[in-house]
Amino acid sequence: MLDLTSLWLSFKLASITTLILLIIGIPLAKWLAFSKHKTVPFIGSIVVLPLVLPPTVLGFYLLGIMRNDSWLGSLFIQLTDTQLIFSFTGLVIASVVYSLPFVVQPMIATFNGIGKDTINTARSIGASKSTIFWKIILPLSKKGIVSASILGFVHTLGEFGVVLMVGGNIPNQTRVVSIEIFNHVENLELQQANQLSLILLVLSFAVIFWMNTNNKNNLIVT
Template sequence: MEIDMTPFYLTFKLAVITTLILTIIGIPVAYFIAYSEFRFKPAVEALIALPLVLPPSVLGFYLLLIFSKNGFLGSFWEKLFGHQLAFHFDGLVIASVIFSFPFMVHPLISGFRSIKKDLIEAAYTLGKSKLETVLKIILPNMKPAIITGITLSFAHTVGEFGVVLMIGGSIEGETKVVSIAIYDAVEKLDYSTAHIYAAILFGFSFFVLLVVYMFNKKFEVSR
């Protein structure tokens, strides 16, 4: 039986791009939340955590309205790039960034808050700027949080279904990632193909979590 590897390629591509974007925007956002004090901070934290409790179909529905030709972002995107976001790979990326955002930001916030204030103050005393302190002191000392955020974001993107289905549907070579391929195979009663896709995802998810726990344990022992 021949297995189409295109869904795996699209899934990996989506996960890599999403994780890269989340890492770039997640670190400054997490730093701001961890160290700043302002009145509406709880509201911002609640907004970031919303995808954790909101049903994917609800989030996907509203994103679909925004991404469609009649939506403000979809119409703008179509004028700019010549295609709408809904049912396109670009739409999957943006939706995945939104849906996986808390999986990146929450570990980073915990990492920033775990750094002792004495260490930061010592860096300032030695004449290091805030940027130098973040890059040379804080980030190196919160490697487990960074690795956890990156790994969980990647793995969560790989396993996305509800939001991906609502935004992208099942378009061959464009939006049909592995989770959608499993759904399509089950609908066709092609359980053999579904088993193969599901087993690969199951093994990958277990391996990713195992690596995270092993790395964190090794880091704790070395400290």
């Protein structure tokens, strides 16, 4: 019988990460898309960094930030009496950083796609910035935001390197499905590895295929 604990853990991680990414990703993408502040290119580059960095490099730095004697790590121990490193919470933080560009980039593209003319028109009518955002930008970006969330979710499901660096391999806590597959392969349990891999493959394909059929103008091909 196939043990689905790791798969369930991955889903939990991906769901929480996606939710957090939505909460911070929308305002961040809005700022990056519309602000003319001089720090936009700098912050934009930091956001994109996880896209190009090897996951191990990212994991290594996250490990430095979250280890017990770091500022964040020791604060977490004081507050919760548990360590941040090799914990599910630590994994969530790492996943948020790792998947941030996959959520923010499509959102920026969607916001930019609305066009200055539409926003200017609303402005000239007399609508406030917040009205323009809530009543015009957000409803018009619905599809893009859904795509971004799904991309963030699927990407978190598949992460390996970062998880291994900051989460380790603790059953029920940090042993997500990608790690579990690796363990199976290492122990030459190829049948189990195959089953879990297939579930992930079919699921990921189904989600991307659904997205692409529902959003023909904005195919996800990269």
